[in-house]
Structure formats: structure tokens, C-alpha cells
Amino acid sequence: MARNARAEQLWEYGRSVLEGARSEQVLRMARQVNAVSYTSAREYAGRSLFELLQNGYDAHPRDRRDGRVHVLLDEAEGEWGTLYVANGGTPFTWRDVERVCELAQSSKEVGEGIGNKGVGFRSILLISDAPEIYSADPDSPLGPEMDGYCFRFAQKVDVEEFLASEDNAHEVAAKYPPLQAPLPLDDVPATCRQLAAQGYVTIVRLPLLSEAARAEVRLRMRELAGAKVPVMLFLDRLAGLTLERRAAGGEAGELDDAHEALERHELTRSEERFAVTQDGAGHGFPVSCATVDLGPSGTFLVARGTVEKERLNSTLAEAVGSGLLDDTWQEWKRSAVVEVALPLPAPPRADRDAGRSTLSCRWARTRPRRSRGT
Structure with missing residues (x-):
């Protein structure tokens, strides 16, 4: 046109x-x-x-x-x-x-x-x-x-x-x-x-x-x-x-x-995703992980988990039924994602100079700093 x-x-x-x-x-x-x-x-x-x-x-x-x-x-x-x-x-x-x-x-x-x-x-x-x-x-x-x-x-x-x-x-x-x-x-x-x-x-x-x-x-x-x-x-x-x-x-x-x-x-912002190692019993974790480099603002570990469709639909239906959300929220078609971010310490100077960084993760129950649904 x-x-x-x-x-x-x-x-x-x-x-x-x-x-x-x-x-x-x-x-x-x-x-x-x-x-x-x-x-x-x-x-x-x-x-x-x-x-x-x-x-x-x-x-x-x-x-x-x-x-x-x-x-x-x-x-x-x-x-x-x-x-x-x-x-x-x-x-x-x-x-x-x-x-x-x-x-x-x-x-x-x-x-x-x-x-x-x-x-x-x-x-x-x-x-x-x-x-x-x-x-x-x-x-x-x-x-x-x-x-x-x-x-x-x-x-x-x-x-x-x-x-x-x-x-x-x-x-x-x-x-x-x-x-x-x-x-x-x-x-x-x-x-x-x-x-x-x-x-x-x-x-x-x-x-x-x-x-x-x-x-x-x-x-x-x-x-x-x-x-x-x-x-x-x-x-x-x-x-x-x-x-x-x-x-x-x-x-x-x-x-x-x-x-x-x-x-x-x-x-x-740049992001590099990596695989999460399975535990000793061979079970994987229901999350994906990435390191997010924000330049001078630092580097963060971001973990993403998907909310089960049934749980999401049930929660939305309850909120709509109680009047907290309008009916359009029940049109949600995509999966919902929860993200948790943790700041990572700066790597040692030798690693930075070599362009390397080492990340060691240990999963435990932690209190999320921030989350976002998308």
C-alpha cells in the first residue's frame, strides 16, 4: 500500500x-x-x-x-x-x-x-x-x-x-x-x-x-x-x-x-545458554539456564522454568472467576515462564584476560530475587 x-x-x-x-x-x-x-x-x-x-x-x-x-x-x-x-x-x-x-x-x-x-x-x-x-x-x-x-x-x-x-x-x-x-x-x-x-x-x-x-x-x-x-x-x-x-x-x-x-x-545484553548437569540419579532439572552479560552492569545467572499448562489455566480461571482479571486472560495460548536471576561474581583477572570464566552451580531452595511471567 x-x-x-x-x-x-x-x-x-x-x-x-x-x-x-x-x-x-x-x-x-x-x-x-x-x-x-x-x-x-x-x-x-x-x-x-x-x-x-x-x-x-x-x-x-x-x-x-x-x-x-x-x-x-x-x-x-x-x-x-x-x-x-x-x-x-x-x-x-x-x-x-x-x-x-x-x-x-x-x-x-x-x-x-x-x-x-x-x-x-x-x-x-x-x-x-x-x-x-x-x-x-x-x-x-x-x-x-x-x-x-x-x-x-x-x-x-x-x-x-x-x-x-x-x-x-x-x-x-x-x-x-x-x-x-x-x-x-x-x-x-x-x-x-x-x-x-x-x-x-x-x-x-x-x-x-x-x-x-x-x-x-x-x-x-x-x-x-x-x-x-x-x-x-x-x-x-x-x-x-x-x-x-x-x-x-x-x-x-x-x-x-x-x-x-x-x-x-x-x-x-548478550546471553549464552548452557545445559544443566543431571543429578546422581540421572534426573534432569525442569529449568533452562543461561549466563547473561550486561557489560558494565555485570553478569547474571538466569534460570527459566515453564509453568505447567494445567496449573496456569487453573490459576487464571480462579482469578477471572473472582474478578481479579478480565476474561481476556483466559485467551493465554503460550506457556508461561518464570525467571530467576542471581548476580555472578566477576571472574579472576587471569580468566578475564584469557576470555574464560568458570561457572559452578549448586541447586538448592533459594528465595528468588526477581521473576517475570512472559
Whole structure:
């Protein structure tokens, strides 16, 4: 599908959503969605950047181990700076467009990735009211162009302009929910083009709301860079995460040498799996193991165990029956995995120089430090 055809598809969908605001019944529902959107955002306060990283991770197929995410805060672009979060996974499809515009809907299957509730993206409303998404062609994602679905979301001014013939246009626009109606974007910003040239296929661009929003992003970037439990530890689809903060110098919005890089952190991950020796009776262990090298963040032993399907289904059914989870959790099709990580001591200098390390494992009942279901 050509880019102009995708733009027309976005416009037709956005126009149909906005047209609904002429109906009093739809408008009543829209007011409720507006309230719930901001309530959901506040419940995710402090997690905006992590939710964007999580979405970038989930965009990579399960079998990828070389994925990349780039987080860039350009403080010279816009009044309060602009945040970019780019990933090298799978470009936006039409289903992704529809789901991101619907509250509590997700294009991800339960168990497919970290998130699936479809509300985390709305946490960005606390730091930006004008998000934009640029994505490569989902049918041909290898090119350097952002020629797929590129769009923003209708804001109050757009709603009021669309409903200009209605007497209550201003009132409707004031209560119209955010992130509902996609509108196509014709131009791709310079920084997005630069990131696309580096191989990223989807970029979320967020002009920041205020000085407080910029401070929030700075804080969360520092937390990700220096987390006591390294953020890359369980992100097994990623090989690299770049956290970069830039400031004035040269043309704002250009990702080039004219900018001053105030901070840049390159977080890396590599994994080497190994077999677990059987015990004296010849019994194997119901786990798989790997050493995970996070560069300066250290090396970890990660053990993975699969939850029995019957036990998983029984637990989910009980939680759904008691109202703790909604019915979609019973659509879980894949196995659930529990991971436990333990930090390993640095190898002796002689072993490091020789490029060797020795690992001796002794299995016992231990208290897990951290676990994740996938």
C-alpha cells in the first residue's frame, strides 16, 4: 500500500471517529472515556518512559535477540524539549493503529509480551498532549524511509474545527477524549529520519508539556541507566538500549554533531545458554539456564522454568472467576515462564584476560530475587 493510500486510510478513520461527536449518545460516552483516560494516566504516574520502553520491546518478535531501542531527549527542540522513543522491531500495522486509538485495547495477545492491557500508552498524557507516531512500511520495513503509518491524534483545536458548524463545538472539544482520532502526518521530522537511517522502524515523538514533564523524563532516564536491578536483565529480545540526552547547539531537531550530548548510556545484553548437569540419579532439572552479560552492569545467572499448562489455566480461571482479571486472560495460548536471576561474581583477572570464566552451580531452595511471567 502506498503512503498516500495509508494517509487516506488514517483520515477516513479519524473523520469517522470525529463524526460520532455529533451524536449526543456518542458524546456522553466520549466524556466518560475522556475522564477514564486521564484517570488511567495518573494511575501510571512515573511509568511513562518505562511503558514506552516496554512497548518498544514488545514490538520485537519473540525469537529476536538482537533488538534495539533508542530513547532520546532533545532539550533544544520545542519549548520544553522533545522525547523520541524508537525501536527496531515490527512496524505499525493497521490493527496497531486501531488498538492504540481504543481505550483498554491491545493488538498483543495475552502472554505475547510484557504488556497487553492497552492502557499503558495513555500514561504519556502526563508528559505530552501531542504525541506523534512514525512507522516504516509494514510490507517492506527494510528501507530507511518512514513511509508506513505516520500520524498524530486529534486535539481540541481539531475537534472544534471539525465541528465548526455545530453550536456546541467549543464545549464538545473541551471534553473530547485524547488519543481517539488519528490524523495523517505528511512530513517526517529530521530526527525521525536520522533514527530511521540507523535501522529503527517505529518512532514515538512526544513534544513535552512543561518544565515538570522534562524533569520527569530526565529522572526516569537516569533511573533506567542506573537501576539496581539492571533494566536489560530480563529484556531478552534486546541486544541494546541507548539512553541519550541532548541540549542546545546547532539546529534544533537535527540529530548531528552540532548537538551537545549531555548524557549517553549504551546498555547492552548478550546471553549464552548452557545445559544443566543431571543429578546422581540421572534426573534432569525442569529449568533452562543461561549466563547473561550486561557489560558494565555485570553478569547474571538466569534460570527459566515453564509453568505447567494445567496449573496456569487453573490459576487464571480462579482469578477471572473472582474478578481479579478480565476474561481476556483466559485467551493465554503460550506457556508461561518464570525467571530467576542471581548476580555472578566477576571472574579472576587471569580468566578475564584469557576470555574464560568458570561457572559452578549448586541447586538448592533459594528465595528468588526477581521473576517475570512472559
